[in-house]
Amino acid sequence: MLFSCKEKVNFEDKIEQIKKTENLNIMEWTTRNVFEITFTKQFGFENRFAIETKSKIRFCVNLNELKYRVEQNYVIFGNLPNVKICSYNVIEEIQNYDEDIFPLSLSTERNKKLAFQIAIESTKIMIKNLENDTNIQEYSKVALKEFLSSFVKLFGKEAKFEE
Amino acid sequence: MKNKNIIAIIGILTIILIFIFFAKNSQKRAVKMDKSLFITSVKEIKELSVIQVPYHKIVKNKKGLFCEITIILKGYIEGYINLEDLREDDIKIKDDIVYITIPKPEYKFNSNYFNVFKENVILCDKIKLINETIQLGKKMILEDAKKDGIEKAIEIRIKEVLSKFVKSLGYKDVQFIVRDSIRL
Numbered sequence: 001m002l003f004s005c006k007e008k009v010n011f012e013d014k015i016e017q018i019k020k021t022e023n024l025n026i027m028e029w030t031t032r033n034v035f036e037i038t039f040t041k042q043f044g045f046e047n048r049f050a051i052e053t054k055s056k057i058r059f060c061v062n063l064n065e066l067k068y069r070v071e072q073n074y075v076i077f078g079n080l081p082n083v084k085i086c087s088y089n090v091i092e093e094i095q096n097y098d099e100d101i102f103p104l105s106l107s108t109e110r111n112k113k114l115a116f117q118i119a120i121e122s123t124k125i126m127i128k129n130l131e132n133d134t135n136i137q138e139y140s141k142v143a144l145k146e147f148l149s150s151f152v153k154l155f156g157k158e159a160k161f162e163e
Numbered sequence: 164m165k166n167k168n169i170i171a172i173i174g175i176l177t178i179i180l181i182f183i184f185f186a187k188n189s190q191k192r193a194v195k196m197d198k199s200l201f202i203t204s205v206k207e208i209k210e211l212s213v214i215q216v217p218y219h220k221i222v223k224n225k226k227g228l229f230c231e232i233t234i235i236l237k238g239y240i241e242g243y244i245n246l247e248d249l250r251e252d253d254i255k256i257k258d259d260i261v262y263i264t265i266p267k268p269e270y271k272f273n274s275n276y277f278n279v280f281k282e283n284v285i286l287c288d289k290i291k292l293i294n295e296t297i298q299l300g301k302k303m304i305l306e307d308a309k310k311d312g313i314e315k316a317i318e319i320r321i322k323e324v325l326s327k328f329v330k331s332l333g334y335k336d337v338q339f340i341v342r343d344s345i346r347l
Contacts, residue, residue: 030311034219034235036280050221050235050280096221098233100281135214139316142323 045102049115060086213320222300230287236300238274242317268317
């Protein structure tokens with residue numbers, strides 16, 4: 001429970017308290033990627049792998065950077081802070097994996113292991129780039145606005161956002 | 164497919180122009196539109212596309228010993244709502260607040276690329292198998308998107324876009340109800 005019923009809670013005290021939150025979980029996002037990795041073998045034979053990854057990413061926002069001012073019944077928020085990645089989980093979609101390998105190749109297993117490593121590391125780089133994705137930033141700001149609007153409504157106030 | 168893309172681009176441009184027009188007008192003078200003109204304007208939007216999310220898939224299709232293929236299908240999920248069948252009673256205006264009952268968000272997969280990763284088509288029609296595998300992949304991607312929560316994402320974006328639109332017309336706030344059943 002955010003508030004005690006016994007005493008009247010001051011809005012500014014409460015918002016200052018909330019501003020201390022460094023990692024507010026604002027939304028979860030799922031991405032799926034496919035990697036086609038080819039290893040060239042001696043005598044021109046190739047080992048090819050198709051690997052699909054699925055990633056669940058948790059985006060958070062640091063409320064320390066939140067700027068606001070109170071004008072009569074309105075709480076006007078300045079530019080909202082950008083979201084950042086708090087955590088992520090990369091899953092290999094084994095059921096969709098496929099390979100096209102040279103049957104006599106001795107290095108198939110080694111190649112396969114390496115291909116999965118490459119796919120996972122590439123996925124991690126792509127996840128990191130999501131922080132700069134304007135769609136993600138815009139989408140998560142909608143979620144943050146909803147949170148802040150509901151929060152100020154608890155105090156009988158209305159939120160406005162400067163853009 | 165090309166025609167559809169052209170229609171989608173024209174649709175998006177029309178929406179942008181409507182936004183710019185109303186945003187400029189509302190800055191000049193805060194005159195609110197009456198309800199019937201408001202409904203006409205919203206209906207003119209027709210298909211409102213609000214989100215595009217890339218989706219990739221490895222799709223395997225095996226019909227027998229010498230009839231199998233694996234393709235890699237790439238494209239994007241497009242989320243939208245169709246505002247064309249909006250009726251007068253879907254919009255209510257009370258004390259500067261607009262209440263809109265919006266149709267259920269829809270989504271489709273637009274494929275822009277595929278390549279054959281592996282094939283063994285000695286005993287079957289390759290073109291037919293590829294087309295069938297693409298259709299299978301599209302179905303799988305739509306299922307993935309649903310599992311990933313695309314419907315919620317579209318709904319949030321639609322509310323954001325329509326809120327901005329309604330507020331640019333001079334109204335104070337907007338409340339939404341999502342219609343989830345097909346109206347007779």
